[in-house]
Amino acid sequence: MIKVGIIGLNGRMGHMLWQECSRYEDLKIVCGVCKAGPALPQGCEVEVKEQVSELKTLPDVFIDFSRPEATLALLDFACEHKIAVVIGTTGFDEAGKARISQAAEVIPVVLAANFSVGVNVLLSLVEKAAAILADYDLEIVEAHHKHKVDAPSGTALAIGQAAAAGRKVELKDVMVSGRDGITGERQPGSIGFAAIRGGDIVGEHQALFCGEGERVELGHIATSRAIFAQGAVKTARWLFGKAPKLYTLKEVLGLDRL
């Protein structure tokens, strides 16, 4: 039996994770962390606290879909108690990312901005296309629901990173986001980002490779959050018992060959 703790248990993803875990006989959610307010999943009787440090029940693996500040508190606790962590939360700054890498020297960690299999196939395709279409202008367009707090989305940034890797450049050196006003002409080699927010859009991403006289579009549309929960729970099962390291979702899903 693998004992699971959910960070963000009463959030949109927390509810999905609760449902997904209940499909497995060898998984048991034993505790959760979230801010008081929204309802907990139906039938939830496990220990739930507002701070991870208050938990008395320890799981084997944490699955975290919350906010960066909650994830950072989680990493301190998980390192202290040697508990594996699956991180789906997005919006980390450089210091946050460094803390995740540091924690992965002590515990096994998977960090993924998008746990869907389809998006991870898209990342591999974008990396290849960016290398081959090296002089095409790349624009990444993403759309999400009105409650999303960060932009560009973590997935859009992952697409940008995949493209930058394909072109052997650093994303931070070529990224252009939030154009407004007199921006001047597009710089060759830059990677542009545009974000749309509204309604209940689950998550849509497009990578547009714009050339002279043609355009190649690679994209992904999520129609249900269940795909993220499925990937995260699959990852938690895979991560259980692994040695400390920052594993990639490619390793988990066996997409290394793409």
Ligand code: NAD
């Ligand atoms: P949500 O707002 O519905 O839920 C957030 C949850 O985090 C709530 O349970 C809230 O109580 C908890 N939380 C927030 N701040 C906290 C704190 N300081 N301490 C303890 N708990 C805290 O959000 P959501 O739609 O469920 O998304 C959560 C995160 O997951 C976001 O960062 C989102 O971008 C990300 N996400 C990632 C993927 C993926 O595949 N990686 C997919 C969907 C969403």
